[in-house]
Amino acid sequence: DAGITQSPRHKVTETGTPVTLRCHQTENHRYMYWYRQDPGHGLRLIHYSYGVKDTDKGEVSDGYSVSRSKTEDFLLTLESATSSQTSVYFCAISVKASEGNEQFFGPGTRLTVL
Amino acid sequence: AQSVTQLDSQVPVFEEAPVELRCNYSSSVSVYLFWYVQYPNQGLQLLLKYLSGSTLVKGINGFEAEFNKSQTSFHLRKPSVHISDTAEYFCAVSVGDYKLSFGAGTTVTVRA
Structure with a gap:
């Protein structure tokens, strides 16, 4: 358990509404990530952060924004949700290993956009 | 890109x-x-990793993998599976830039 929590764990919303997912870590790790998981695609990186207020895009960032005002929290926002954003969203943190680094994942948020 | x-x-x-x-x-x-590995309705758990050194890597739950440059x-193996190994398994690669690229996943179903 890397001390990662996600909220909410489940959410159903309607097309066009804004949605914010929260990732919280307790161990002050510098790197945090948001992925989405879809059948046949594995996990795809949406955005990541390498420090407070330092973020960058991943491979599927369109339609998503992020913010990190505190080390422990990384927020993912869907400004206007679409049905194609129905997915399971995972937050992750990166931990420095003896060589390279390892990522640890939160429990996930299942989002359904109707 | 990898x-x-x-x-x-x-x-x-x-x-x-x-x-x-x-x-x-x-x-x-x-x-x-x-x-x-991802068990049903759960998050992802690290099974094993190759960073450097020996190309045969041993992980948790009796799994091992061999790196072949x-x-x-980087094939994953287990000599004898249990029902509890039913899960989805993901391979991932990093070039040390703090980002991972994942494969699409393999669903393993173990039957009695």
């Missing part, structure tokens, strides 16, 4: 039989390689 191909999307296997999950990657630079592969 990419990962998991060659089998579904692998059915009988209990106590061996299993091999195939993973190939493409990268022009040295890589770190990982296998993650010439074939750009």
